[in-house]
Amino acid sequence: MRPLKQRFNAWLTARLPATDSLALTQRNVYILPTRPGWMLALTLLVMLVGSINYQLNLGYLLTFLLAGSAVVGIHVSHATLRGLTLHLAPPPPCFAGTAAQLTITLSSAQRRARHGIGVAIHGQSEWAYVDVPPQGSGTVTIGWVPPGRGRHSLPPLTAETRFPLGTFRVWTVWRPAASVLAYPTPEASPPPLPSGTPKAGNATATPSASTGEFDGVRTYRRGDPLKAVVWKRVAQAMARGSADLVSRDHASVQSRHELWLDWSHTGTANTELRASRLTAWVLQAERLGQNYGLRVPGHELAPAQGSAHRLQCLEALALC
């Protein structure tokens, strides 16, 4: 029984067009009675039989008024979703194992308020509820944990309402076109960063990793970061009456040593662990303000730093 239902659901979602913006019309809004809805029908039947048996005209009136309200309720329920436009903002990347934040905007052009619309991943029951004001929009954010690193197309989403009486479930299933990128999970306690390797073609340079004034200094050039200024020398120079700024010559370090994060030098053979470790190193190197390069199979990123570089590296790690 179960596989049949799953297969039916799979078939149902597969035939939906993938889109990031879905206008709800009569074609894609479904409605079925809920269990309380069947209970209400049964109650109405009992009330009708009671009215017939005791010949209660007022009983007929009450029964029919309730039935009439329930019928109107069906329409109200359906109209809560019909005419609504769902829009999914491009989901930001996340690390594998954490939830991607899917932000969905529900907007309505009609002049009636819509209440109690729940949005969830299709097949799950963690609903995020939102009200949509007249001719306005409401926003919900739901989380979805991608199954692993890499680029994943989003699962089908569903929007549902039981407003106003809870006797009918009105829902729609929506297959977003967007995909979410999951970076590898950073290793929790990775080994220390590998040491820099001598730059190719500069074999005469001393392999010393020590830093300090011997790294070389030069006069300040516009654009040098303040932390590169050798304040000690500046103070001495100012004492001598000169106002020249002096910067550390990083180029001289970088010209000799490069930090390469290499897929083949991670100390493990496990692919996922490699990706995790490299991710942790990327984050660590970025935090330390070092330049770093990344070598993964089929991809090489020259040493650099900055958030754009970091994102490039993470993306490369996610997709390799």
Added chain:
Amino acid sequence: MLTPTTPAPWRLRVQSRLAALPRDARDTLLWLTLVGWVVLLQVEHIPLWCSGLTAAVLAWRGTLAWGGAPLPSRWWRLGLLALTIGATLLTHRTLFGRDAGVTLIVVLLALKTLELRARRDAFVVFFLALFTLLTHFFYSQSLLTALGILVALWGLLTALVNAHMPTGKPPLWQAARVAGGMALLGAPIMVVLFVLFPRVAPLWGIPSDGMTGRSGLSGQMQVGHIASLAQDTRVAMRVRFEDTPPANSDLYFRGPVLGQFDGTTWRSPRSRLPVPLQLAHGLRVSGPALRYEVTLEPSQQPWVMALDATPQAPALPGHDLMLTPTLQWVSVKPFAELVRYSAVGHTRFRHGPLTAEVGLQDFLELPPGFNPRLMALAQRWRQEGDPSAPALVERALNELRTGGYLYTLEPGVYGRHSADEFWFDRKLGFCEHIASAFVVLMRSLDIPARVVTGYQGGERNPLDGFYTVRQSDAHAWTEVWLAGEGWVRVDPTAAVAPSRTAGLQRLAMPGGLMGQALGTLSPALTDHLRAAWDALNNRWNQWVLNYSQSRQLDLLKNLGFASPSWHDLGYVLAGLLSAVSLAGAAWALWERRQHDPWLRLLQQARRQAQRLGLDAGPDTTPRQLAGRLQQRYALHPDTPAVTAWLLQLEALRYAPSPGPNANLSTLRRAHAALRWPSPTD
């Protein structure tokens, strides 16, 4: 300097506390209020302990919600449930049947609130409350009941809608508006179903206790029995005369005739004579015919209340009526619903044999060993005075008029010789004491006599001319047989208290506090208000409660069905249903269409472009369309005109000033006249 008065601090506190209540607590309080209202409607019909318990439980639960305290444990609920089931058993001696059922359902509703977590249990409380509402109709279907129940239904729907607004703490008026809107839109559905849903006979027998609580005349008469009826101001029936109504003193509506007396109880005569020897009614009417129409409240009795005397069967479709030898119209089955019938009556009539017949023996029997003093009195009267029957009747009436007898509704309890006690000792009583003693005396005098019960009088509503006959108008009078005249109506109560039958003074209405206050302020206004209220009630009865199968069939006749049956009702209902569905489908189609006329025009242009093989998706603008057209059909003679039109279309929507005569209709006309390049060119 004036300072604005501030409300009492406790009121402020309550208000601010109410506003600061968490959502769940507020919703729970709403449910509790509704349950309280639903039970309040029932309070007359449930035992006192049940009302008390419900009030206590609601107050308890309300306090818990107010203070945010935890709910009582399961043992509390189970214990209370066991206790109440025991109490129900003690009160009603059963757990089944109507009254016990109503008590139980109220108890369940109250106890359910003890585990009410507003949203989750909304449906359970909703359904229980609905059933409680329905049971209310067993007791009353009046206009006030309907209003009370309408309020309850609105409240219940509001609470249910509120339970399905999961975000934040929406104000209750929002839910109330949605619920009210649904009920308003549902009202036409209700009217159609009410009018057209075929009224069928009960599907199975009504349990016997459905008949209690609706007193009326009963088929027998015990001392003190009609006393309780006299306090009952509920309406028994409404009567409308088509022409001049008869005098109030002629308004006798005949019910069961009681001819058999066992010393304490009068019962319907059950003759020991063979059928051919029993009396026939032998009715002969004279005088003007009075056409009248009666709306009889459900009496659970088969008696057709008819004006004394009505020779032809009242027109009452669906019921087989017959006239008993004692001149009473009865139906084969009791009236469980409001019925309406029209008939022709005559207030001048004679009935019964003119000469002495064997059958009269039935109306001379007296139980031995009762009322010896009255027997002795009869013996004395026959010996000392005029022994003719009319003279004896007159003498007895004269005695009642002048002997210091008093008409009262509270004569107290009578002993074994009730007629003796009334005639000689206490001289207090109402119609049944008087009638009973009078008939006993007549029979002691060898004059055939019997008690007739029914309704006498009625109150005419000046607004619509309807007479309202209440249970308090129930009456017992007598008939004596006189040779040459037949049965003659004698109302001994009129001899004791002439006003009782002359319509001068009604039994006092037990009004509420408000009614009493109004009555002391302005009796005329009170009368007017009551008349208007009665007229409104009458309309309600005529149009809602009396809406029966015959009315339905009349309606079909007016719609053009020659001989309507309830199948036709089904057809009309199905026809209406399919018409509404078709209208719904048409509306859905209409809604799917593009409503913006400008977009519709653009869509037509896109379709024409697609026919030419151009790329014209739903997001193509007029300018893009024009560009693609020029690309493909640059040399075609029709292209410039179409391009110009497309640019005009764009200008109409987006140009700051689209031009003096740019409007949709000219564009539409231009579009109709436009020749598009054809792919074959």
